Amino acid sequence: METVFHLEGACRSFGAVRALREVDLTVEKGERVALIGASGSGKTTLLRLIGAQLAPDAGAVRVMESDPLGLGEGGLRHLRSRLAFLPQDLGLVPNLRVIQNVVAGRCGRRSLWGTLRDLILPGVEARREIFALLERVGIAEKMYDRLDTLSGGQRQRVAVARALFQEPVALLADEPVSAVDPARARNLLELLSQLCEEEGLTLVVSMHQLELAKEFFPRLVGLKEGRVTFDGSTGELSEDQLTELFRLEGGGGAG
Amino acid sequence: MNGLGTMWRGKRLVVLALLVIFAACAVRLGPKVVGLSEGADPFGAMGRFFGAAFAPSFADQNPSLPPDATPFLERMGSDLLRTFRYAFIAMSLAVPTALVLGFFSSSAWWPGAMTYGRPGGSRRLLRGVLRGLRWSCRLLITLCRSIHELVWAMFFLSAVGDAPGTACVALALPFAGTLGKVFSELIDEQRQGPRAALLATGASPMQAFAATLLPQALPDLLTYVLYRFECALRSSAVLGFIGVETIGLGIRRSFNNLYFGEVWTQLYVLMIVVIAVDVIGARLRDRLNRGVLRRRAVAATSGSPPATERALRRTAPRDWLVRGGVLVTLGLVLLSWNLGERLTTDLSARQRSDRMGRFLTKLTPEPARPADKLAATGERLAALREHRGEVATWAADLWKRNGARALLTTVAIATAAIILAGLGTALLLPLGSRALARGEPFGVLGTATGAVRLFWEGLGFLTRGIFVLARSVPEYIYAFLLVALLGPSAWPLVFALAIHNVGILGRLWGEVMENERPEPSQQWVRSGASRGQTYLGSLAPLSFNRFLLFFFYRWETCVREATILGMLAISSLGYYISISRNYFHYDQMLFYVLLGAAVIFAGDLLSDWLRRRLRGGVVMS
Numbered sequence: 084m085e086t087v088f089h090l091e092g093a094c095r096s097f098g099a100v101r102a103l104r105e106v107d108l109t110v111e112k113g114e115r116v117a118l119i120g121a122s123g124s125g126k127t128t129l130l131r132l133i134g135a136q137l138a139p140d141a142g143a144v145r146v147m148e149s150d151p152l153g154l155g156e157g158g159l160r161h162l163r164s165r166l167a168f169l170p171q172d173l174g175l176v177p178n179l180r181v182i183q184n185v186v187a188g189r190c191g192r193r194s195l196w197g198t199l200r201d202l203i204l205p206g207v208e209a210r211r212e213i214f215a216l217l218e219r220v221g222i223a224e225k226m227y228d229r230l231d232t233l234s235g236g237q238r239q240r241v242a243v244a245r246a247l248f249q250e251p252v253a254l255l256a257d258e259p260v261s262a263v264d265p266a267r268a269r270n271l272l273e274l275l276s277q278l279c280e281e282e283g284l285t286l287v288v289s290m291h292q293l294e295l296a297k298e299f300f301p302r303l304v305g306l307k308e309g310r311v312t313f314d315g316s317t318g319e320l321s322e323d324q325l326t327e328l329f330r331l332e333g334g335g336g337a338g
Numbered sequence: 339m340n341g342l343g344t345m346w347r348g349k350r351l352v353v354l355a356l357l358v359i360f361a362a363c364a365v366r367l368g369p370k371v372v373g374l375s376e377g378a379d380p381f382g383a384m385g386r387f388f389g390a391a392f393a394p395s396f397a398d399q400n401p402s403l404p405p406d407a408t409p410f411l412e413r414m415g416s417d418l419l420r421t422f423r424y425a426f427i428a429m430s431l432a433v434p435t436a437l438v439l440g441f442f443s444s445s446a447w448w449p450g451a452m453t454y455g456r457p458g459g460s461r462r463l464l465r466g467v468l469r470g471l472r473w474s475c476r477l478l479i480t481l482c483r484s485i486h487e488l489v490w491a492m493f494f495l496s497a498v499g500d501a502p503g504t505a506c507v508a509l510a511l512p513f514a515g516t517l518g519k520v521f522s523e524l525i526d527e528q529r530q531g532p533r534a535a536l537l538a539t540g541a542s543p544m545q546a547f548a549a550t551l552l553p554q555a556l557p558d559l560l561t562y563v564l565y566r567f568e569c570a571l572r573s574s575a576v577l578g579f580i581g582v583e584t585i586g587l588g589i590r591r592s593f594n595n596l597y598f599g600e601v602w603t604q605l606y607v608l609m610i611v612v613i614a615v616d617v618i619g620a621r622l623r624d625r626l627n628r629g630v631l632r633r634r635a636v637a638a639t640s641g642s643p644p645a646t647e648r649a650l651r652r653t654a655p656r657d658w659l660v661r662g663g664v665l666v667t668l669g670l671v672l673l674s675w676n677l678g679e680r681l682t683t684d685l686s687a688r689q690r691s692d693r694m695g696r697f698l699t700k701l702t703p704e705p706a707r708p709a710d711k712l713a714a715t716g717e718r719l720a721a722l723r724e725h726r727g728e729v730a731t732w733a734a735d736l737w738k739r740n741g742a743r744a745l746l747t748t749v750a751i752a753t754a755a756i757i758l759a760g761l762g763t764a765l766l767l768p769l770g771s772r773a774l775a776r777g778e779p780f781g782v783l784g785t786a787t788g789a790v791r792l793f794w795e796g797l798g799f800l801t802r803g804i805f806v807l808a809r810s811v812p813e814y815i816y817a818f819l820l821v822a823l824l825g826p827s828a829w830p831l832v833f834a835l836a837i838h839n840v841g842i843l844g845r846l847w848g849e850v851m852e853n854e855r856p857e858p859s860q861q862w863v864r865s866g867a868s869r870g871q872t873y874l875g876s877l878a879p880l881s882f883n884r885f886l887l888f889f890f891y892r893w894e895t896c897v898r899e900a901t902i903l904g905m906l907a908i909s910s911l912g913y914y915i916s917i918s919r920n921y922f923h924y925d926q927m928l929f930y931v932l933l934g935a936a937v938i939f940a941g942d943l944l945s946d947w948l949r950r951r952l953r954g955g956v957v958m959s
Contacts, residue, residue: 134538135454136454136537136538137454138454151454152454154454159454159540160540160541160542161540162540163537163538163539163540164539164540165540166538166539167539168535168538168539170531170534170535170538172531173531173535174531174532174533174534174535174536174550175532175535176532176549176550176553176554177554178553178554178556178557178626178627178629179553180654183549183553187536187541187545187549187550188539190536190539190540190541190542190545190546190549191539191540191541192540193545195542195544195545195548198541198545198548198549199548202548202549210647210651211647214647214650223645223647223650224645224650226647226650226651227650227651227653227654227655228654228655229629229655231629232629232631249539
């Protein structure tokens with residue numbers, strides 16, 4: 084199997100806050116992993132570390148067999164262009180059309196002029212591709228509508244379509260279902276799992292809803308205060324490990 | 339209401355300090371408000387002038403014109419067209435320049451976005467170079483802004499000769515500065531999420547700018563450009579007062595001949611034009627923010643076949659009005675460059691360089707002037723270096739003789755004017771507020787009768803109308819009229835600046851109040867407070883910091899304007915600037931201009947700092 088992400092003793096601090104402490108993690112190609120933990124446990128930092136957006140203070144990071152620290156700007160761009168990232172706020176531009184938001188996903192492999200052309204007069208090939216993608220996520224009829232006329236769920240689908248248009252090796256999603264009602268959360272996770280299975284994508288999602296994580300992800304990684312507390316298949320997870328994961332430090336089971 | 343004390347804590351001190359400062363400025367400017375010569379009758383003149391407001395004239399008031407002279411309306415029409423033309427040309431120069439300057443002084447292209455790990459030596463060097471570029475852009479922006487367009491125009495016209503093109507370039511310079519500054523602020527204050535998302539997928543900072551920040555900022559950029567166009571129209575009109583043939587020249591001529599009816603006709607036309615642009619701007623902002631909706635739904639019913647990409651594209655919602663507007667604007671820009679009188683002078687290259695050389699010689703401080711009027715640059719610089727000490731004494735002498743006094747007066751005029759405007763606006767604001775000036779303030783307690791409702795809504799409309807009218811006429815024209823009516827003292831300038839700024843503050847502060855949360859004020863109304871109490875107890879203190887923000891921003895513009903207005907009355911730097919120009923003492927003129935620029939530069943930094951302290955990242959220029 085091919086290793087997509089590999090962390091060894093990775094640490095990262097922001098000022099005095101130690102967000103990650105000596106984290107070891109290996110993710111193989113095609114795996115679907117949920118990072119679970121309370122807020123502030125270091126999930127987002129871990130995602131940004133494996134997404135080559137943030138460098139570790141200490142320890143080693145390897146993304147698709149290469150060390151991002153050793154890459155120049157061009158190499159880094161190329162590496163990032165193969166990692167799709169779904170931020171919590173989706174990162175879409177509200178006053179642009181759906182197609183313009185989706186087409187921007189391929190910036191990493193295009194020149195500046197190519198991007199400008201895509202935004203203003205997208206080519207036939209790109210249009211056909213985007214239409215097909217939007218059909219797959221179920222909002223093809225919105226292709227030429229302004230993003231701010233879409234509902235929250237539809238916007239999430241636009242973000243997913245943008246990630247797929249990027250043709251990535253792996254898809255990283257930061258808390259995609261935290262601000263969403265349960266039905267929509269289930270819907271989105273179903274869509275993500277299905278797409279990743281079809282495309283053979285590696286999927287790493289951070290979340291704090293344990294039930295959903297157990298339902299959709301074969302592998303769970305628990306984080307607490309910047310440390311990995313468990314890492315294994317969903318079936319192996321015991322009740323004790325669970326209560327431990329969400330217990331507040333020093334509070335003795337507050338709340 | 340015991341809330342009053344706590345709500346105004348600290349703010350009372352600010353108000354008190356402003357009143358004390360106003361008193362100090364008033365003492366500095368002296369008690370003489372009317373400065374006419376013996377025997378003059380200011381009230382009679384004023385009566386005649388304001389009486390003519392109700393009888394604008396549509397034909398020449400001059401009875402002894404030759405029969406083949408161009409009639410008044412036609413003259414006014416072509417003056418107005420020229421005013422538009424120069425504003426268009428200036429804006430078409432200023433906007434592209436400002437885009438470049440604004441982009442490079444924003445943080446959008448900052449390669450820091452791509453940094454990963456610790457920066458190496460070469461990257462640190464690159465960053466140093468880029469930081470230098472960024473700061474030089476900011477410096478350039480501030481320099482362009484610190485010198486008023488009229489001063490640029492006077493320099494250029496003296497250096498190159500009377501040509502409308504030079505006036506346009508002069509107009510474009512400070513506009514490019516202001517636009518550039520606001521562009522960079524607008525770009526920086528957009529939501530950074532979309533940009534970060536693209537950078538995470540390997541986009542370069544430039545690509546991320548093109549695909550996220552630029553489209554995000556575009557509605558604001560366009561409306562701001564339109565607002566500046568409105569300003570350009572006013573400035574273009576004012577250029578008439580130094581001889582460029584725009585509507586300002588017509589106003590001056592008519593006024594000097596005491597044809598007050600003609601003056602008012604031209605003033606009304608200018609107001610209508612400016613207000614029309616204002617209204618178009620408001621509509622545009624609304625439309626861009628809302629977008630247009632899809633007219634026809636494609637495959638809306640579940641039974642019909644799925645829509646094709648082609649059909650979707652064909653029926654995509656497109657705002658033809660905005661697109662058409664952009665095309666028309668481009669067309670008008672092309673027309674303004676190519677139709678009408680020539681923009682350049684008829685001088686030959688040799689004549690032009692002679693003229694430039696003589697100008698440069700006169701611009702050199704007197705002690706360091708080369709004997710040869712057409713000396714080469716090297717000789718000029720050598721002479722300057724040689725007579726360094728004498729130039730310093732010359733400058734110190736000017737500073738002691740007039741400079742210091744004029745500088746102080748300029749600042750005093752601007753400060754007194756903005757405080758006066760602030761007071762006036764604070765008084766008028768509750769009457770013009772959409773929330774207060776209505777039957778039921780803040781929509782609570784629905785007991786108002788029809789008459790009460792009509793009264794308050796009428797009053798609100800009227801007050802907002804006063805704001806609009808007050809800001810539609812440039813300060814310079816107010817000052818020209820007031821100086822003519824009251825005589826040349828500093829106070830007419832203060833009043834002129836104050837009137838214009840009441841209009842501007844009225845709009846800015848009104849918007850601040852409308853954006854304020856209504857709940858606290860509704861609470862006041864519910865507990866029985868009157869409109870005045872609600873305003874003083876809740877609305878005003880809640881919006882106070884943002885009021886101050888705009889207050890300081892306007893103070894800075896007032897200093898810029900006060901420098902210029904002095905040309906009309908015997909005070910402030912403007913007087914010495916125009917006097918030295920009239921005697922061709924360009925060296926002294928340059929000295930006073932630089933003095934003014936230094937004040938504005940300092941004011942710029944000061945108000946920037948104050949604004950950042952009051953609240954980060956609010957844009958309005």
